[in-house]
Amino acid sequence: MKTKKKIINIKNIIEKYEKPELIKHLNFYSQHNINPKMCAILTTDDPGSLSYMKGIKTFCKKYNITFKDYYIDQKKKLEELIYELNSDREVDGIMIMYPTAFDIKDTFFMNLIDDGKDLEGLTKTHLGYLVQYKKFLNTNKKRKLIIPPTPKGILYIFKKFSRDYEEYKKKNGNYPNKLTYNPFKIERKKITIINDSIAVGRSLSLMLLNENGSVRVCHEYTNFEDILKSVELSDIIISAVPNKNFTIPTDSIPSESIVIDLSFVGNFDYPNIFDKVYRIAPKWNLAEKGNRINDMTLFRLISNLFYLINLNLSDSLLNKLYNE
DSSP, X not given: OHHHHHBOOHHHHIIIIXXXXXXXXXXXXXXXXXXXXXXXXXXXXXXXXXXHHHHHHXXXXXXXXXXXXXXXXXXXXXXXXXXXXXXXXXXXXXXXXXXXXXXSOHHHHHTTSOGGGBTTSOSHHHHHHHHTTOOBSSTTSOSBOOOOHHHHHHHHHHHHHHHHHHHHHHHHSSOGGGOSSOTTOOTTOEEEEEOOOIIIIIHHHHHHHHTTOEEEEEXXXXXXXXHHHHHHTOSEEEEOOOOTTOOBOGGGSOTTOEEEEOOSSOSBOTTTHHHHOSEEEOOGGGSOTTSSHHHHHHHHHHHHHHHHHHHTSOHHHHHHHHHO
């Protein structure tokens, strides 16, 4: 029971904030004969990528979103497929499961995807907007720009919980659990991210910096002892190392910290970690289905699909959508 209490209630955030927006958009699109369609491309048999692909497929089927998946085993074929999907007017969004299997930087493929179909916000244009902290394409704040879905989901969790904690304090005079501070507020928090991939660590670090967090990014060239020193000083620890031999010892985790474990294999010492943290989003198989980081990522990915569709809607339709 204690372990379950420590797990971040992602499902509650999804039910309270995500599902209503999802249903609102789908109903609107149905009324106006808009049929969302996305495509995902796999080049490896990486377990995390396979699981993510399966989750997207199931999600899209549940909500009647057209989804097409591909498996490509040659660099040239992947290039050709990207160009084909870029020119297909029925396709609203395209994504690739990274890293790819090919001996070339993944940024090569990221930048082949048309900006207007970039589901993950990984083209140089979208990443440039993220660096500049630009959220909208225009001044009326209705054409939203795309940011990577996994970091976007993490940021969303912190911002929504921070908002709920502030509302609780306003109503009760103190934060939940009689805390004297808001543990989910990003501003001024010391944050360690252990991952420097563009799709996760680097993008997330920019998002948290944009929210005035104090961020340290560690990676494969960071000395392990140095990583532990950074973790020991952190209010928030986020790790996504795809290596079953990489484990942060519980002794290095500050008491009452918040931990996000994005690694498919897990980067923390379970179950001991539960006794140390204030809240944790543990590795996927230690949280109930519907209450995992992957579940939030799926909703944020589909929100990106909607943002791409909305970029092409007329002003009148956009006004109707956001005023309903």
